[in-house]
Amino acid sequence: MNAVFSFARLGALLIKEFIQMRRDRITFAMMLGVPLMQLVLFGFAINNDPKSLPAALVATSSDPYTRAMVSALQTTGYYRFDHVAQSAEEAEFLMARGDVSFVVTIPADFARRVERGDNPQILIEADATDPAVASGAISTLGTVAGQALLRAQGTQDAAREAAHGQLDVVVHRRYNPEGVSQYNIVPGLLGVILQMTMVMMTAMALTRETERGTMENLLAMPSSPAEIMLGKVLPFLVVGAVQVVVVLVAAKLLFGIPFVGSLTLLLSSVLVFVLSLVLLGYTISTMARSQMQAMQLTFFFFLPSLLLSGFMFPYRGMPGWAQTFGEIFPLTHFLRITRAVMLKGAELPAVATEIGWLVVFVALFAGVALVRFRRTLD
């Protein structure tokens, strides 16, 4: 007859939760269907390195140099010239309307200047309202344009020789040589999807009991805060496990994400991550007075964690204070772990710090939830 914790009482609560979960068919279907839908939708939709962007060409001459330049830009895959503007004004208008992302202007005297060796110029205007759109396209420009010109002049070999002995920059795109966005997005989605469902479902856990009036009864019966907490939280650990399997299998089958690391390591960090999420949700539910409030608190948490965790925007690109702030989200640490383990094949020592962070979150949330839990109706 332990007053603080009894497995028999925890068992009672767990059985009850599982029956309720089974009866609530729609929620149950959502918990399994939503991850898959989101994975497919976002996995295919999100692209950090957009290609085949609409571009307008303003060129008055059709000499070989100009043609070589245009075809070189086209072969990068970034530019799709589907507008030929007659004037700079027309091109300006196309960009203002958002019809094109780039305007490439090749001046009439381009060929003459090339032949004269007189510092030829072309103008590429990019719509930088969304800087991410243009970055890939612009980054390839320097080399592509230079090579195209040399090729057109037939002096490629000479140029290579000239370049000899100059600074040689070797770039390796490690872990993702082709720069496939999905390799970055899909492991991240695993974390985001888990966060969505786990936090939201558990945030409702206690408030639902309060709203239905069953809390009064539950408190009047001999059940301790720790039992109630685990009774609410553990069933979702099972749901989370199912979601993880669904997402990982889909990642492999649909997106062919390379999986180089240890599955055991990944799954054990997922376990800690999910535990931190359900406890966070439960903590929210000890603070909220109604399901509506719980929902609002959850969303209040979601947005910064999505934006600052490194899922949407590069973590390293944020100012120092924002990076520090980003550390308070379990998602931030989990993203590092999944990307490291799935793509880089990292072993435990490489991700131990991040897992340690997650353990700290688990302890912290559990502690706060137990303190916050109202044993009485006061």
Place this chain on the structure above:
Amino acid sequence: MNAIDVRGLVKRFGGKTVVDHVTMTVAEGEIVGFLGPNGSGKTTTIRIMCGLLTPDEGDGTVLGFDIRTDALKIKREVGYMTQKFSFYEDLTIGENLEFVARLYQLKPVEQYVARTLEELGLASRRNQLAGTLSGGWKQRLALAACIMHKPKLLLLDEPTAGVDPKARREFWDEIHRLADGGLTVLVSTHYMDEAERCHRISYISYGKMLATGTVDEVVKNAGLTTFVLQGPRLDQVATALQGRPGVDQVAPFGATLHVVGSDRAALEKVLADVENEHKDVTVTPGKTSLEDVFIQFMSGSKDNMA
């Protein structure tokens, strides 16, 4: 030892004193009715007794356990039936009872559940979802769930609200059967007929305990005099009597008029006038009912909620 022995309980919510120095004792095996108007503090007092609320002032014991420090022990020995149905509507009757049995660590679960279902005539509805039950059956399930662990004290908060007369009758028969077995019962209610089925009653109004004792004692201590008027055009007589000195209540009952007052001499004087004015109206002494007493209490106590 008294099953309930609390002194000077005070509970405030915000600036409002909901329970104001309530002292109450309930002996073992007693059925005590807890009466009072809506918002008088009955539910709050009961919640303090079963450890769901901590009192701001006052102390006491329930089943010998301190209400401030031994809430968990009290919970094991008390059966509390909430005013609003508070079992799981998405669980069946059987599943709800199994849940409660496991929570109280009753072994073997199945035996307890089966016996409880049998005793309360719920066996045939075992697999019905609680949410689909009618008021009477919900109440029966709630009672079943809170007596399954064989508590020594039952706290029932308006258990028969919204239940039909037959189900109410059966419910009270069950309460008396349980009390015969040694169970102590504190039951809050609005119904006078239910109050009369209790061994003792306590009347609380706006947080203050106003009267306590057997029904006869409470009626007698209230010191009210009641006269019954019969005759034609009683409605006019009633209007004429309203507000006259000595007349506290004028209430029509079928073809008669009940006139109640606390000052017997003043009341008799007024009624003598009535007999003179209306020759065909007869005045006979009547029996003061519990309801008359409660109406008197309610109009006499100040509303601290306003």
